[in-house]
Amino acid sequence: MNVNPHELKFQAVAASPGIAIGQAFIILPQVSSYENVLERVIPESQIDSEIERFNRALEQCRQQIINMQQRVQDKFDSREAGIFDAHLLIADDQILNDEVKTLIGKGVNAEAAYKRVITRYVNAIESIPDSYIRERANDIKDIASRVINNLTRESTPVVKPPDTPHIVIAHDLTPSETALMDRKTILGFAVETGSTTSHTAILARSMQMPAIVGLPHEAFTEIKNGSMIIVDGGNGELFVNPAQETLDFYRERIALEHNFAISLAGERSLPAQTTDNYEVKLYGNLETAEDLSAIIESGAGGVGLFRTEYMFINTAVLPSEDKQYQIYSDLARRIHGAPLVIRTLDIGGDKLESRIDATMEANPFLGLRAIRLCLKSRIDIFRAQLRAILRASIHGDIRVMFPMISCVEEVIEIKSFVAKMMSELKSENIAFNQDIKLGIMIEIPSAALIAEKLAPLVDFFSIGTNDLIQYSIAIDRNNDRVAYLYQPTHPAVLELIHRTVCAARNHGIAVSICGEMAGNPIYTPLLVGMGVHELSMGPNSIGIIRRIIRMMNKKDAETAVAKALKCTTAEEALKVSAGILRSIAPDMVGLGMPGF
Numbered sequence: 001m002n003v004n005p006h007e008l009k010f011q012a013v014a015a016s017p018g019i020a021i022g023q024a025f026i027i028l029p030q031v032s033s034y035e036n037v038l039e040r041v042i043p044e045s046q047i048d049s050e051i052e053r054f055n056r057a058l059e060q061c062r063q064q065i066i067n068m069q070q071r072v073q074d075k076f077d078s079r080e081a082g083i084f085d086a087h088l089l090i091a092d093d094q095i096l097n098d099e100v101k102t103l104i105g106k107g108v109n110a111e112a113a114y115k116r117v118i119t120r121y122v123n124a125i126e127s128i129p130d131s132y133i134r135e136r137a138n139d140i141k142d143i144a145s146r147v148i149n150n151l152t153r154e155s156t157p158v159v160k161p162p163d164t165p166h167i168v169i170a171h172d173l174t175p176s177e178t179a180l181m182d183r184k185t186i187l188g189f190a191v192e193t194g195s196t197t198s199h200t201a202i203l204a205r206s207m208q209m210p211a212i213v214g215l216p217h218e219a220f221t222e223i224k225n226g227s228m229i230i231v232d233g234g235n236g237e238l239f240v241n242p243a244q245e246t247l248d249f250y251r252e253r254i255a256l257e258h259n260f261a262i263s264l265a266g267e268r269s270l271p272a273q274t275t276d277n278y279e280v281k282l283y284g285n286l287e288t289a290e291d292l293s294a295i296i297e298s299g300a301g302g303v304g305l306f307r308t309e310y311m312f313i314n315t316a317v318l319p320s321e322d323k324q325y326q327i328y329s330d331l332a333r334r335i336h337g338a339p340l341v342i343r344t345l346d347i348g349g350d351k352l353e354s355r356i357d358a359t360m361e362a363n364p365f366l367g368l369r370a371i372r373l374c375l376k377s378r379i380d381i382f383r384a385q386l387r388a389i390l391r392a393s394i395h396g397d398i399r400v401m402f403p404m405i406s407c408v409e410e411v412i413e414i415k416s417f418v419a420k421m422m423s424e425l426k427s428e429n430i431a432f433n434q435d436i437k438l439g440i441m442i443e444i445p446s447a448a449l450i451a452e453k454l455a456p457l458v459d460f461f462s463i464g465t466n467d468l469i470q471y472s473i474a475i476d477r478n479n480d481r482v483a484y485l486y487q488p489t490h491p492a493v494l495e496l497i498h499r500t501v502c503a504a505r506n507h508g509i510a511v512s513i514c515g516e517m518a519g520n521p522i523y524t525p526l527l528v529g530m531g532v533h534e535l536s537m538g539p540n541s542i543g544i545i546r547r548i549i550r551m552m553n554k555k556d557a558e559t560a561v562a563k564a565l566k567c568t569t570a571e572e573a574l575k576v577s578a579g580i581l582r583s584i585a586p587d588m589v590g591l592g593m594p595g596f
Contacts (some may be wrong), residue, residue: 004242010074010219012190014236015201017540018210019254020167020188021247024240026220027170037148039112042104051101054110059148061091066148070178084135085093085173086288086310090143094317096121101382111151131578138198142174161185166233169215178203183291188231190215190238200288204233205540240278243494264543268299272535272546276481276556280528283339283536285514291329292334294539299546302338302397304536305462305514306331308385309347318381324388332396339397341536342389343441345381346370370404376415386421393433401462408450411440411457441514443467448496451503461504462536465515469493487570488517494526494565494573501530512536524548525580526564526573529557551584 042050069084096117103113115414118140125137161182167180168189178200181189188210194200195213200234204211210233222240223229230239230250239246273279283304284295295303311319311327319327332340347369374382389400402414418438425432438596442448442465451461465488472492475482487493497513504511512534517523519537521544527551533543560580564573 002040007243007246008170008222008592010216010217010238010240012212012216012234012236012238013196013214014234015194015196015198015213016187016188016204016209016211017234018232019250019257020022020210020231021254022165022167022187022229023162024223024225025161025166025170025231026223026225027168027173032464034274037111037115038107041363042107042109044107047105047107049103049256050110053151054097054100054104054114057147058091058097059111059559060150061143061146062088065091065143071180075427084179086139086174087143090140091147096341102432111148112407114144114147114151114587138174138194139199143176167229169220169229171220173200175200175203178207181207181209183207183209188233190219190229190231191219192217205538209233210236217526261543264547265418267546267550268297269544270299270546270550272549274549274552274554274557276526276554278528280532280549281512282536282542283341283512283534284539284542285536289331289540292331296335298539300539300542302335303331303340304512304534306340306342307400308343310343312345312381313591314349318384321384321388321391324385324501325391328389328398329395332392332398335396337396338353338400339399341399341439343401343403344371344385344389345374348374371402371410371414372404375410375417380418382417383421386418387425390418390421390432390436391426391430393436394431398433399437399439401439401441401460403443403464404444404467405440405454406444406446408453408457443471445472447495448500451500452506455503455507458509460510460512462498462502462514464513465493465513465517467516468496472496473495488520489526489564489567489570489573489577491565491567491570491573497527498530498561498565503533504533510534510559519545521581522574522577525552525557525560525577528552528554529561530558548585552580553584556580 034495056475065084065087069088099117100113100327103116104110108116120139122140122144125140152358163185165185165187167187170191172190172193172558173189173191178189186209189324190212191200191521192215193213196268198213201213212231212233214236215238219238219240227240230237230242230246232238232250242250271279272282281304282299282502283300283302284298284300286292286295286303286306292303308324311324326342328342355356366375374385386400389398392398400418402411405411414433414436422432422434439460439462440447440454440458441464442451442454443466445468447454448463448468455461469486469488469490470476473485473487473490475485501511510533512518514531514536516537517527518535519541524535524545525548537545557580560576564576567576
């Protein structure tokens with residue numbers, strides 16, 4: 001492709017697939033309302049009226065969210081509107097609001113009191129290593145701006161966008177701003193902040209709007225209002241003043257991707273089976289109950305990972321056993337007997353603050369989190385969740401999976417506790433599936449290294465490649481300075497995955513992959529060649545992975561694995577896998593997907 005001297009290319013992070021070509025419309029960053037608040041003293045005689053003023057602002061905010069939710073549901077469906085349930089939970093958070101009222105009672109005006117409390121919550125969440133949890137800080141900021149705008153009776157400045165089709169360029173976009181985008185005129189967006197797990201990115205994918213996040217700051221000095229740009233949401237690229245050859249290339253890509261999507265949709269009912277009859281089960285990863293519709297529509301064979309953390313981090317009170325039972329049962333019924341793998345709580349006390357554990361740790365990523373928290377600190381939470389899962393197990397093929405396992409002793413302790421919960425339910429004459437399958441996450445190198453010892457104790461393995469890679473290579477993939485070391489085909493990572501798969505095969509148990517590797521076609525030949533039985537991924541990836549597997553020969557993939565395991569660098573192993581893809585799917589080269 002020829003590039004003229006005026007064309008500029010910026011590498012960002014892919015957030016929502018698709019191509020957008022059009023003129024740039026820049027939204028300049030606004031100072032958040034809650035960051036621009038003046039503090040003043042409230043006389044004791046006015047404290048009650050100040051608290052009432054705060055209550056009115058909260059109720060107004062609540063109504064604004066409900067109105068927003070209805071607008072989104074009218075435009076899309078309940079899946080997208082469900083994101084604003086989290087906003088309602090934040091607005092209704094009794095603990096947070098009581099803290100604000102306590103400060104008001106000490107003579108601090110409502111705006112300043114709210115800012116103090118919100119800032120503490122935001123700072124705590126933004127310091128958490130887990131990007132999925134960290135992104136929830138943006139939801140809190142969104143709500144905070146609404147509440148303080150209501151208190152000050154100010155409205156957020158509205159920048160009128162052009163009536164013609166355009167691409168939004170911004171420092172950041174809130175979920176509210178994203179949900180209200182007019183799909184007829186907004187072709188896509190690129191923002192400096194955020195990640196693939198932010199609600200803004202999730203909404204973009206649901207809206208099928210091309211989007212990238214992590215746009216380099218220097219791009220803002222080169223992009224002007226009206227500049228011709230291209231956003232490649234699948235590869236995380238942005239072109240400014242593209243050459244004619246670049247424009248022609250991406251216009252052809254748009255046509256190819258449209259036709260490709262139509263063809264994939266026609267294969268939803270087909271099995272993911274290789275040309276020599278090796279079948280891989282494809283499941284969807286579930287963030288919230290509202291996301292299940294997308295998994296069903298994708299033709300997935302079930303839910304391979306239900307992350308239950310969301311129920312615990314966006315609520316004023318911890319979800320009760322009955323509440324969890326209701327959620328799990330409803331999900332099981334909606335997928336009509338297909339597998340539903342529920343992962344028990346996989347966060348640390350630091351992420352739930354005083355509601356879970358008041359102890360702050362210097363390095364929570366290596367501290368009391370996941371199964372450690374459940375077994376050693378908050379057995380009450382573990383008990384309620386396990387009882388709820390067991391009770392719901394009679395409504396479908398529910399399986400339970402335990403995260404962050406590091407040793408045999410933890411598995412023995414877990415199984416003992418599960419047996420105790422079963423005994424309790426029996427004594428209470430409460431029905432449950434006595435043969436419920438119990439599995440563990442292999443995401444810590446120590447677990448992979450002793451997979452042969454763990455396999456006899458469980459019914460299945462699920463390899464969490466995201467954490468396995470980070471713990472193996474000792475890097476934070478969200479740290480731009482070391483992100484280049486995040487290599488899924490690093491020889492050590494491939495060896496750990498292969499060792500785990502072999503152990504599962506030796507003991508006759510299933511093994512799945514539920515990290516980002518599962519949904520990326522570039523790694524599919526290696527995973528299938530190793531003998532992985534199941535892949536669990538975001539629903540948007542299921543169609544392409546199904547297509548790749550159906551074009552692949554298992555024997556050829558096994559040969560590729562043998563070569564890859566002998567490679568000395570990640571790049572060499574990646575080329576082996578890419579070679580398989582190019583040989584079986586040359587017609588996909590023009591789509592610009594990873595590996596092609």
